[in-house]
Every structure is written in C-alpha cells, then in structure tokens.
Amino acid sequence: MYRKFMRILVLSAHCDDETIGVGAHIAAWRRAGHSVKILFLTDGTPRNRKFIAANWLGSARDYRHARRREAHKAAEELGLAAGEIIFGRIRDQELAANLAAAWQILKELWLEWHPHWVLAPALQGGHPDHDACNCLNTALRGYVEQAGNAANRRFLEYSLYAREGNHICYLPALAGRKPRLHILPEDWARKRKAFRQYRSQAQTLKPFPLAPESVRTLPQYDYSKTPEQGYAWELWGWNMRPRKLSRQFHDFLARQAARP
Ligand SMILES: [Zn+2]
Numbered sequence: 001m002y003r004k005f006m007r008i009l010v011l012s013a014h015c016d017d018e019t020i021g022v023g024a025h026i027a028a029w030r031r032a033g034h035s036v037k038i039l040f041l042t043d044g045t046p047r048n049r050k051f052i053a054a055n056w057l058g059s060a061r062d063y064r065h066a067r068r069r070e071a072h073k074a075a076e077e078l079g080l081a082a083g084e085i086i087f088g089r090i091r092d093q094e095l096a097a098n099l100a101a102a103w104q105i106l107k108e109l110w111l112e113w114h115p116h117w118v119l120a121p122a123l124q125g126g127h128p129d130h131d132a133c134n135c136l137n138t139a140l141r142g143y144v145e146q147a148g149n150a151a152n153r154r155f156l157e158y159s160l161y162a163r164e165g166n167h168i169c170y171l172p173a174l175a176g177r178k179p180r181l182h183i184l185p186e187d188w189a190r191k192r193k194a195f196r197q198y199r200s201q202a203q204t205l206k207p208f209p210l211a212p213e214s215v216r217t218l219p220q221y222d223y224s225k226t227p228e229q230g231y232a233w234e235l236w237g238w239n240m241r242p243r244k245l246s247r248q249f250h251d252f253l254a255r256q257a258a259r260p
Contacts, residue, residue, distance in 0.1 A: 018038050024188050043091060045064040045091065117155075120157055122162075123221050125162060125229065134218070142253075158213065163227075170208050183213075
C-alpha cells in the first residue's frame with residue numbers, strides 16, 4: 001500500500017487538529033522519508049470573542065498570530081519544515097459558509113503538488129469546520145476521479161471527536177480500512193512535544209488522549225443527512241442550524257459535480 005516515496009497532505013480545520021488526530025502518523029511518515037504538508041483552512045479565531053479560549057487576554061489578532069506560531073512549532077516537532085505548512089484565512093466556525101473559497105486553495109495545492117494521499121478530519125459532527133474539511137476532501141476525490149487522475153491516490157479521514165448522547169467522545173475509533181503503519185515510541189514522543197506547543201489551547205486539548213489515533217479510507221457520505229446522534233456543538237448552544245449546515249455541504253457538492 002505504501003509507495004517508496006509519498007506526498008501526503010493533511011487537511012486541518014484549526015491549528016491543533018493535525019497534532020491531535022494524526023500527530024504520531026505524521027512523525028512516522030516523516031521518519032520513513034515521506035513528504036508531508038499541512039493545510040490549515042481556518043485562522044482558528046472565531047468572530048465572536050466568547051469562543052476564543054477563556055484564558056486568552058490579548059486581542060483577536062494576537063490570538064490568530066499565536067495560533068500560527070504554535071502550529072509552526074508543532075509542525076517542527078513532527079519533522080516538517082516551515083514551507084510545508086500552509087495557512088488559509090477563513091474565519092473559524094465559518095468554513096461551511098466559505099467552501100468555494102476553501103476549494104480554490106485546496107485545488108491550487110492539488111494542481112501544484114499532486115499528493116498521493118489526502119487526509120481530512122472525519123465527518124463526526126464534532127465541529128462544523130471539521131465536517132467542512134471532510135466535505136472538501138470528498139469534493140477533491142470527485143475532482144481527481146473525474147479528471148482520470150485517481151490512480152495511486154487515496155483519500156482518508158482521521159478521528160477527532162464526536163457526540164455520544166450528551167457527552168463528547170474524544171478520538172473515537174473509526175471502523176474500516178486503515179493504512180498500515182508502524183508507529184514507534186519516538187513518534188508518540190514527538191506528538192507529545194507537538195501537543196505541548198499549543199499553549200493557547202491547553203484547556204481545550206486537556207480531555208484528548210494521546211493515543212490511539214484512528215485513520216481510515218474516506219467513506220462515501222450523504223452530506224444532506226444530519227448525524228443521528230446530533231452535533232456536538234448543539235450541546236454547547238452554538239448559534240447554528242443543523243439543517244443549514246447539511247444543506248451547505250450538499251449544495252456545494254452538487255455545484256462541484258455539475259462543473260464540466
Ligand atoms: Zn479543530
């Protein structure tokens with residue numbers, strides 16, 4: 001399944017998703033000599049101040065810069081160079097409303113780099129931006145298949161968090177076909193170090209276990225459906241409507257499919 005040398009693109013909605021979800025995978029891939037890039041699609045800074053980490057006392061602008069700096073340091077711990085991480089500028093919590101803009105960034109990167117594997121957060125109903133990344137990965141798979149370029153290409157998803165009843169389940173295991181990968185203690189140690197770089201997110205990251213990470217082939221999803229268990233963000237009372245979110249995904253993919 002592994003080629004000798006692979007280009008692997010990790011889509012991340014926020015600075016920290018990549019480390020939480022696939023930090024040890026990234027470290028192991030780099031150790032094996034594969035090339036990895038991370039595309040952070042949002043700036044990690046919500047428009048509404050009350051959603052910024054409670055312990056943050058500075059401005060929203062400083063928060064945005066701090067998250068970027070942390071992402072640089074974390075990526076370095078995982079074995080990436082500065083030029084291997086790319087930042088989108090879409091507002092946190094607004095990725096679903098800006099799928100067309102995000103698509104342009106993703107498509108350009110695809111055309112320029114032609115990654116063998118592309119990973120995105122799983123469609124888990126955890127954070128709307130995570131689900132939006134997943135929808136973009138599905139769009140990319142469709143685009144690549146339509147262009148007849150899907151040979152030796154693989155699209156995957158990685159677990160972050162999901163709702164279970166009235167609780168949040170962190171790093172739930174995903175069933176299905178998984179890439180085989182031997183993760184060594186040194187890879188977990190790198191992940192632990194990367195984790196620590198995200199100081200501004202210390203509170204949010206506290207409940208996440210380090211292991212195991214769960215990665216599988218991206219399923220064929222029906223994005224017009226809302227998850228049976230409901231969305232995690234409904235528990236937090238976010239001002240967002242479940243039906244609207246699934247419609248945004250569905251409409252975006254329908255427009256993509258209609259493109260010549
Ligand atoms: Zn996230």
